[in-house]
Amino acid sequence: xxxxxxxxxxxxxxxxxxxxxxLETGRFVTRIQSSIPSxxxxxxxxxxxxxxxxxxxxxxxxxxxARPANGRRWFRPQVVLFQDGNSRxxxxxxxxxxxxxxxxLNWCIxxxxxxxxxxxxxxxxxxxxxxxxxxxxxSGKSTLCAALVHNGWRLLSDELxxxxxxxxxxxxxxxxxxxxxxxxxLMRDFLSDPVFSPAVIDTxxxxxxxxxxxxxxxxxxxxTALPAWIIFPRYxxxxxxxxxxxxxxxxxxxxxxxxxxxxLLGGRGFDTLADLIDRCDSHEFRYxxxxxxxxxFERLRPGQP
Amino acid sequence: xxxxxxxxQLRHRVWDRECALYNDLSGDTHVLGSDALAVLxxxxxxxAGLPALALxxxxxADDAALTRLLAxxxxxxxxxxxxx
Numbered sequence: 123x124x125x126x127x128x129x130x131x132x133x134x135x136x137x138x139x140x141x142x143x144x145l146e147t148g149r150f151v152t153r154i155q156s157s158i159p160s161x162x163x164x165x166x167x168x169x170x171x172x173x174x175x176x177x178x179x180x181x182x183x184x185x186x187x188a189r190p191a192n193g194r195r196w197f198r199p200q201v202v203l204f205q206d207g208n209s210r211x212x213x214x215x216x217x218x219x220x221x222x223x224x225x226x227l228n229w230c231i232x233x234x235x236x237x238x239x240x241x242x243x244x245x246x247x248x249x250x251x252x253x254x255x256x257x258x259x260x261s262g263k264s265t266l267c268a269a270l271v272h273n274g275w276r277l278l279s280d281e282l283x284x285x286x287x288x289x290x291x292x293x294x295x296x297x298x299x300x301x302x303x304x305x306x307x308l309m310r311d312f313l314s315d316p317v318f319s320p321a322v323i324d325t326x327x328x329x330x331x332x333x334x335x336x337x338x339x340x341x342x343x344x345x346t347a348l349p350a351w352i353i354f355p356r357y358x359x360x361x362x363x364x365x366x367x368x369x370x371x372x373x374x375x376x377x378x379x380x381x382x383x384x385x386l387l388g389g390r391g392f393d394t395l396a397d398l399i400d401r402c403d404s405h406e407f408r409y410x411x412x413x414x415x416x417x418x419f420e421r422l423r424p425g426q427p
Numbered sequence: 428x429x430x431x432x433x434x435x436q437l438r439h440r441v442w443d444r445e446c447a448l449y450n451d452l453s454g455d456t457h458v459l460g461s462d463a464l465a466v467l468x469x470x471x472x473x474x475a476g477l478p479a480l481a482l483x484x485x486x487x488a489d490d491a492a493l494t495r496l497l498a499x500x501x502x503x504x505x506x507x508x509x510x511x
Contacts, residue, residue, distance in 0.1 A: 370445070
Protein backbone atom coordinates (compact mmCIF):
# COMPACT_ATOMS: atom_id res chain seq x y z
CA UNK A 123 0.00 0.00 0.00
CA UNK A 124 1.16 3.50 -0.82
CA UNK A 125 2.55 5.42 2.13
CA UNK A 126 2.69 9.16 2.52
CA UNK A 127 6.48 8.93 2.60
CA UNK A 128 6.45 7.42 -0.91
CA UNK A 129 5.31 10.77 -2.32
CA UNK A 130 7.87 13.37 -3.34
CA UNK A 131 7.56 16.78 -1.69
CA UNK A 132 6.11 18.11 -4.92
CA UNK A 133 3.54 15.29 -5.17
CA UNK A 134 2.55 15.76 -1.54
CA UNK A 135 2.02 19.49 -1.95
CA UNK A 136 0.13 19.00 -5.20
CA UNK A 137 -2.19 16.29 -3.87
CA UNK A 138 -2.92 18.25 -0.70
CA UNK A 139 -3.82 21.35 -2.69
CA UNK A 140 -5.96 19.41 -5.15
CA UNK A 141 -8.21 16.43 -4.26
CA UNK A 142 -6.52 15.89 -0.91
CA UNK A 143 -4.78 13.06 0.91
CA UNK A 144 -6.75 10.13 2.28
CA LEU A 145 -4.60 9.49 5.33
CA GLU A 146 -5.11 6.35 7.40
CA THR A 147 -4.41 6.69 11.13
CA GLY A 148 -5.47 3.62 13.09
CA ARG A 149 -9.00 2.72 12.05
CA PHE A 150 -9.82 6.20 10.74
CA VAL A 151 -9.32 7.67 7.28
CA THR A 152 -9.11 11.44 7.04
CA ARG A 153 -9.26 13.41 3.84
CA ILE A 154 -6.96 16.42 4.21
CA GLN A 155 -6.85 19.35 1.82
CA SER A 156 -4.61 22.39 2.14
CA SER A 157 -2.33 24.58 0.12
CA ILE A 158 -0.59 25.93 3.22
CA PRO A 159 3.12 25.00 3.08
CA SER A 160 3.50 24.34 6.83
CA UNK A 161 0.73 21.70 6.69
CA UNK A 162 2.48 19.86 3.86
CA UNK A 163 5.80 20.20 5.69
CA UNK A 164 4.40 18.84 8.97
CA UNK A 165 2.67 15.92 7.28
CA UNK A 166 5.79 15.05 5.30
CA UNK A 167 7.91 15.20 8.43
CA UNK A 168 5.70 13.19 10.79
CA UNK A 169 3.35 11.03 8.71
CA UNK A 170 5.72 9.37 6.23
CA UNK A 171 5.01 5.87 7.62
CA UNK A 172 1.23 6.14 7.34
CA UNK A 173 -0.80 4.44 4.60
CA UNK A 174 -2.68 6.48 2.05
CA UNK A 175 -6.02 5.27 0.77
CA UNK A 176 -7.06 5.71 -2.83
CA UNK A 177 -8.72 9.01 -3.61
CA UNK A 178 -12.53 8.96 -3.68
CA UNK A 179 -12.68 6.15 -1.15
CA UNK A 180 -14.69 6.63 2.02
CA UNK A 181 -13.20 9.00 4.57
CA UNK A 182 -14.40 9.24 8.17
CA UNK A 183 -13.45 12.90 8.39
CA UNK A 184 -12.94 15.66 5.82
CA UNK A 185 -10.62 18.45 6.91
CA UNK A 186 -9.53 21.46 4.90
CA UNK A 187 -7.16 24.12 6.14
CA ALA A 188 -7.23 27.35 4.18
CA ARG A 189 -6.33 30.99 4.42
CA PRO A 190 -9.43 33.18 4.70
CA ALA A 191 -10.49 35.14 1.65
CA ASN A 192 -10.69 38.42 3.55
CA GLY A 193 -8.14 41.00 4.67
CA ARG A 194 -6.66 38.53 7.15
CA ARG A 195 -5.22 36.71 4.20
CA TRP A 196 -2.46 39.33 4.17
CA PHE A 197 -2.65 41.31 7.42
CA ARG A 198 -1.69 39.11 10.36
CA PRO A 199 -2.58 36.09 8.21
CA GLN A 200 -4.81 33.42 9.60
CA VAL A 201 -5.82 29.82 8.96
CA VAL A 202 -9.36 28.46 9.02
CA LEU A 203 -10.18 24.79 9.55
CA PHE A 204 -13.18 23.41 7.69
CA GLN A 205 -14.68 20.13 8.82
CA ASP A 206 -17.11 18.53 6.36
CA GLY A 207 -17.14 21.89 4.58
CA ASN A 208 -18.13 23.87 7.67
CA SER A 209 -15.96 26.17 9.71
CA ARG A 210 -16.66 25.27 13.35
CA UNK A 211 -13.52 26.68 14.86
CA UNK A 212 -12.10 30.09 15.56
CA UNK A 213 -9.46 31.11 12.97
CA UNK A 214 -5.91 30.90 14.26
CA UNK A 215 -2.68 32.61 13.24
CA UNK A 216 -1.34 31.07 10.05
CA UNK A 217 1.74 29.81 11.89
CA UNK A 218 -0.59 27.53 13.92
CA UNK A 219 -1.82 25.67 10.84
CA UNK A 220 -0.16 22.31 11.50
CA UNK A 221 -1.08 22.07 15.20
CA UNK A 222 -4.58 23.15 14.17
CA UNK A 223 -4.76 20.09 11.92
CA UNK A 224 -3.74 17.87 14.84
CA UNK A 225 -6.25 19.48 17.20
CA UNK A 226 -8.97 19.33 14.55
CA LEU A 227 -8.42 15.62 13.98
CA ASN A 228 -8.52 15.03 17.74
CA TRP A 229 -11.81 16.90 17.86
CA CYS A 230 -13.26 14.86 15.00
CA ILE A 231 -12.42 11.57 16.67
CA UNK A 232 -13.41 12.57 20.20
CA UNK A 233 -16.75 13.97 19.08
CA UNK A 234 -17.69 11.18 16.65
CA UNK A 235 -16.18 7.80 17.49
CA UNK A 236 -18.88 6.70 19.88
CA UNK A 237 -18.53 3.03 18.98
CA UNK A 238 -15.80 3.14 21.63
CA UNK A 239 -15.42 4.33 25.17
CA UNK A 240 -13.01 7.22 24.63
CA UNK A 241 -10.67 8.26 27.40
CA UNK A 242 -8.48 11.34 27.55
CA UNK A 243 -5.44 9.21 28.20
CA UNK A 244 -2.18 8.06 26.71
CA UNK A 245 -1.86 4.32 26.22
CA UNK A 246 1.24 2.20 25.62
CA UNK A 247 1.76 -1.53 25.22
CA UNK A 248 4.45 -4.07 25.94
CA UNK A 249 4.34 -7.88 25.67
CA UNK A 250 0.66 -7.71 24.76
CA UNK A 251 -0.40 -5.72 27.82
CA UNK A 252 -1.41 -2.09 27.73
CA UNK A 253 -0.95 0.61 30.33
CA UNK A 254 -3.51 3.42 30.22
CA UNK A 255 -2.38 6.82 31.53
CA UNK A 256 -5.40 9.07 32.15
CA UNK A 257 -4.50 12.56 33.25
CA UNK A 258 -5.46 16.20 32.86
CA UNK A 259 -3.20 18.60 30.92
CA UNK A 260 -0.03 19.53 32.77
CA SER A 261 0.43 16.21 34.53
CA GLY A 262 3.33 15.09 32.32
CA LYS A 263 1.29 12.42 30.54
CA SER A 264 2.61 13.07 27.03
CA THR A 265 6.21 13.53 28.21
CA LEU A 266 6.10 10.21 30.03
CA CYS A 267 4.40 8.60 27.03
CA ALA A 268 7.12 9.90 24.68
CA ALA A 269 9.85 8.51 26.91
CA LEU A 270 8.14 5.11 27.17
CA VAL A 271 7.54 4.62 23.45
CA HIS A 272 11.20 5.30 22.72
CA ASN A 273 12.23 2.78 25.36
CA GLY A 274 10.55 -0.51 24.53
CA TRP A 275 6.86 0.32 24.77
CA ARG A 276 4.59 0.59 21.74
CA LEU A 277 2.60 3.77 21.19
CA LEU A 278 -1.13 3.16 20.95
CA SER A 279 -2.00 6.82 21.54
CA ASP A 280 -0.73 9.82 23.47
CA GLU A 281 -4.13 11.48 23.74
CA LEU A 282 -7.13 9.28 22.96
CA UNK A 283 -7.62 5.81 24.38
CA UNK A 284 -10.30 3.90 22.46
CA UNK A 285 -11.75 0.96 24.39
CA UNK A 286 -13.89 -1.47 22.40
CA UNK A 287 -16.99 -2.35 24.46
CA UNK A 288 -17.37 -5.83 22.96
CA UNK A 289 -14.11 -7.23 24.28
CA UNK A 290 -12.28 -4.50 26.21
CA UNK A 291 -9.44 -4.26 23.70
CA UNK A 292 -7.74 -0.91 23.13
CA UNK A 293 -7.56 0.17 19.49
CA UNK A 294 -4.29 1.77 18.42
CA UNK A 295 -4.35 5.33 17.22
CA UNK A 296 -0.64 6.03 16.89
CA UNK A 297 -0.14 9.66 15.93
CA UNK A 298 2.51 12.28 16.63
CA UNK A 299 2.91 13.09 20.32
CA UNK A 300 1.98 16.62 21.29
CA UNK A 301 4.55 18.19 23.60
CA UNK A 302 4.40 21.59 25.21
CA UNK A 303 6.75 24.21 26.56
CA UNK A 304 9.59 22.78 28.68
CA UNK A 305 8.82 19.21 27.61
CA UNK A 306 10.03 19.94 24.08
CA UNK A 307 13.61 20.73 25.10
CA LEU A 308 13.51 17.96 27.69
CA MET A 309 12.65 15.33 25.08
CA ARG A 310 15.12 16.75 22.55
CA ASP A 311 17.83 16.06 25.13
CA PHE A 312 16.42 12.76 26.39
CA LEU A 313 15.84 11.04 23.05
CA SER A 314 18.42 10.23 20.41
CA ASP A 315 17.59 11.80 17.03
CA PRO A 316 13.97 12.73 17.72
CA VAL A 317 11.96 14.09 14.78
CA PHE A 318 9.87 17.10 15.76
CA SER A 319 7.60 19.42 13.83
CA PRO A 320 8.77 23.04 14.08
CA ALA A 321 7.86 24.51 17.49
CA VAL A 322 4.91 26.89 17.28
CA ILE A 323 4.80 29.64 19.87
CA ASP A 324 1.93 31.57 21.46
CA THR A 325 -0.75 28.94 20.97
CA UNK A 326 -3.50 28.61 23.59
CA UNK A 327 -1.36 25.80 25.04
CA UNK A 328 1.87 27.81 24.96
CA UNK A 329 4.65 26.58 22.70
CA UNK A 330 3.80 23.25 21.05
CA UNK A 331 5.68 20.79 18.88
CA UNK A 332 4.76 17.31 17.70
CA UNK A 333 7.11 14.35 18.03
CA UNK A 334 7.05 11.71 15.27
CA UNK A 335 5.54 8.40 16.37
CA UNK A 336 7.92 5.40 16.25
CA UNK A 337 7.70 3.59 12.91
CA UNK A 338 7.07 0.20 14.55
CA UNK A 339 4.03 1.61 16.39
CA UNK A 340 2.62 2.99 13.15
CA UNK A 341 3.16 -0.27 11.26
CA UNK A 342 1.34 -2.20 14.00
CA UNK A 343 -1.66 0.12 13.93
CA UNK A 344 -4.11 -2.77 13.46
CA UNK A 345 -2.82 -4.74 16.47
CA THR A 346 -5.13 -4.20 19.45
CA ALA A 347 -4.09 -4.80 23.06
CA LEU A 348 -5.75 -5.78 26.31
CA PRO A 349 -5.15 -3.31 29.14
CA ALA A 350 -3.48 -4.52 32.33
CA TRP A 351 -2.79 -1.26 34.18
CA ILE A 352 -4.33 2.13 34.74
CA ILE A 353 -1.68 4.58 35.88
CA PHE A 354 -2.57 8.14 36.90
CA PRO A 355 0.70 10.01 36.28
CA ARG A 356 1.66 13.20 38.05
CA TYR A 357 4.91 15.02 37.48
CA UNK A 358 6.15 16.61 40.70
CA UNK A 359 9.49 18.43 40.76
CA UNK A 360 12.03 16.54 42.84
CA UNK A 361 9.72 13.61 43.63
CA UNK A 362 10.95 10.02 43.72
CA UNK A 363 9.12 7.61 41.44
CA UNK A 364 6.38 6.06 43.56
CA UNK A 365 3.39 3.90 42.63
CA UNK A 366 0.44 3.96 45.03
CA UNK A 367 -2.46 1.57 44.64
CA UNK A 368 -5.87 3.10 43.91
CA UNK A 369 -9.09 1.31 44.91
CA UNK A 370 -11.15 0.06 42.00
CA UNK A 371 -14.30 2.05 42.73
CA UNK A 372 -12.27 5.26 43.05
CA UNK A 373 -10.35 4.40 39.89
CA UNK A 374 -13.65 3.91 38.07
CA UNK A 375 -14.85 7.41 38.96
CA UNK A 376 -11.47 9.00 38.18
CA UNK A 377 -11.28 7.39 34.75
CA UNK A 378 -14.91 8.32 34.04
CA UNK A 379 -14.00 11.97 34.68
CA UNK A 380 -11.30 11.63 32.01
CA UNK A 381 -13.66 10.14 29.43
CA UNK A 382 -15.08 12.01 26.46
CA UNK A 383 -18.28 10.03 26.04
CA UNK A 384 -18.86 8.05 29.24
CA UNK A 385 -22.22 9.63 30.05
CA LEU A 386 -23.25 9.63 26.41
CA LEU A 387 -22.80 5.83 26.27
CA GLY A 388 -24.95 5.48 29.41
CA GLY A 389 -25.11 2.01 30.92
CA ARG A 390 -22.88 0.66 28.15
CA GLY A 391 -20.21 3.13 29.15
CA PHE A 392 -20.49 2.06 32.79
CA ASP A 393 -20.20 -1.63 31.92
CA THR A 394 -17.26 -1.06 29.56
CA LEU A 395 -15.39 0.95 32.14
CA ALA A 396 -16.23 -1.46 34.96
CA ASP A 397 -14.87 -4.36 32.87
CA LEU A 398 -11.73 -2.30 32.21
CA ILE A 399 -11.30 -1.58 35.91
CA ASP A 400 -11.87 -5.27 36.68
CA ARG A 401 -9.00 -6.42 34.50
CA CYS A 402 -6.52 -3.67 35.46
CA ASP A 403 -4.42 -2.79 38.47
CA SER A 404 -4.77 0.92 39.17
CA HIS A 405 -2.07 3.17 40.60
CA GLU A 406 -1.20 6.77 41.13
CA PHE A 407 2.28 7.45 39.83
CA ARG A 408 4.30 10.38 41.10
CA TYR A 409 7.62 11.03 39.41
CA UNK A 410 10.14 13.66 38.42
CA UNK A 411 13.00 11.85 36.65
CA UNK A 412 12.24 10.02 33.42
CA UNK A 413 14.91 7.35 34.00
CA UNK A 414 13.26 6.44 37.31
CA UNK A 415 9.86 6.42 35.65
CA UNK A 416 11.07 4.05 32.94
CA UNK A 417 12.57 1.73 35.55
CA UNK A 418 9.28 1.69 37.43
CA PHE A 419 7.33 0.80 34.30
CA GLU A 420 9.88 -1.90 33.52
CA ARG A 421 9.01 -3.57 36.83
CA LEU A 422 5.26 -3.59 36.20
CA ARG A 423 3.78 -7.05 36.31
CA PRO A 424 0.05 -7.82 36.19
CA GLY A 425 -1.19 -8.20 39.74
CA GLN A 426 2.06 -7.11 41.35
CA PRO A 427 3.44 -3.64 40.55
CA UNK B 428 -41.89 5.23 52.95
CA UNK B 429 -39.04 5.29 50.48
CA UNK B 430 -38.71 3.89 46.98
CA UNK B 431 -36.19 3.89 44.15
CA UNK B 432 -36.49 6.88 41.85
CA UNK B 433 -38.25 5.72 38.68
CA UNK B 434 -35.71 4.88 35.97
CA UNK B 435 -32.92 3.84 38.31
CA GLN B 436 -31.70 0.38 37.34
CA LEU B 437 -28.97 0.14 39.98
CA ARG B 438 -26.29 -0.90 37.52
CA HIS B 439 -23.33 -1.38 39.83
CA ARG B 440 -20.06 -3.17 40.45
CA VAL B 441 -18.71 -4.11 43.89
CA TRP B 442 -14.98 -4.16 44.63
CA ASP B 443 -13.72 -4.84 48.14
CA ARG B 444 -16.03 -2.84 50.40
CA GLU B 445 -16.81 -0.15 47.85
CA CYS B 446 -19.31 -0.02 45.07
CA ALA B 447 -19.43 2.03 41.88
CA LEU B 448 -23.04 2.68 40.89
CA TYR B 449 -24.37 4.26 37.72
CA ASN B 450 -27.05 6.90 38.17
CA ASP B 451 -29.41 6.45 35.24
CA LEU B 452 -31.00 9.86 35.79
CA SER B 453 -27.90 12.05 36.04
CA GLY B 454 -25.35 9.96 34.11
CA ASP B 455 -23.00 10.26 37.09
CA THR B 456 -21.22 7.41 38.78
CA HIS B 457 -21.14 7.32 42.57
CA VAL B 458 -18.85 5.49 44.96
CA LEU B 459 -21.06 4.03 47.65
CA GLY B 460 -20.42 2.10 50.83
CA SER B 461 -21.99 -1.23 51.67
CA ASP B 462 -24.86 0.30 53.73
CA ALA B 463 -25.98 2.54 50.88
CA LEU B 464 -25.93 -0.36 48.46
CA ALA B 465 -27.85 -2.56 50.90
CA VAL B 466 -30.59 0.09 51.21
CA LEU B 467 -30.84 0.49 47.44
CA UNK B 468 -31.03 -3.24 46.83
CA UNK B 469 -33.71 -3.55 49.52
CA UNK B 470 -35.73 -0.82 47.81
CA UNK B 471 -35.40 -2.59 44.49
CA UNK B 472 -37.66 -5.27 45.97
CA UNK B 473 -40.27 -2.59 46.70
CA UNK B 474 -40.97 0.54 48.72
CA ALA B 475 -40.07 0.31 52.39
CA GLY B 476 -40.33 2.40 55.55
CA LEU B 477 -37.67 3.33 58.05
CA PRO B 478 -38.21 0.31 60.32
CA ALA B 479 -37.75 -2.15 57.47
CA LEU B 480 -34.64 -0.37 56.18
CA ALA B 481 -33.22 -0.17 59.70
CA LEU B 482 -33.68 -3.91 59.95
CA UNK B 483 -31.68 -4.41 56.75
CA UNK B 484 -28.78 -2.50 58.30
CA UNK B 485 -29.32 -3.96 61.78
CA UNK B 486 -29.98 -0.55 63.23
CA UNK B 487 -32.88 1.14 64.96
CA ALA B 488 -35.41 3.25 63.07
CA ASP B 489 -34.31 6.40 64.92
CA ASP B 490 -30.66 5.92 63.94
CA ALA B 491 -29.30 9.33 62.86
CA ALA B 492 -26.81 7.78 60.44
CA LEU B 493 -29.61 5.99 58.60
CA THR B 494 -31.56 9.24 58.31
CA ARG B 495 -28.51 10.98 56.88
CA LEU B 496 -27.90 8.11 54.46
CA LEU B 497 -31.46 8.31 53.12
CA ALA B 498 -31.16 12.07 52.74
CA UNK B 499 -27.92 11.64 50.79
CA UNK B 500 -29.46 9.04 48.48
CA UNK B 501 -32.47 11.29 47.92
CA UNK B 502 -30.20 14.23 47.08
CA UNK B 503 -28.53 12.09 44.42
CA UNK B 504 -32.00 11.26 43.02
CA UNK B 505 -31.42 7.57 43.68
CA UNK B 506 -34.46 7.31 45.96
CA UNK B 507 -37.52 9.38 46.73
CA UNK B 508 -40.20 9.59 49.39
CA UNK B 509 -43.26 7.53 48.60
CA UNK B 510 -46.82 8.08 49.83
CA UNK B 511 -47.44 4.41 50.34
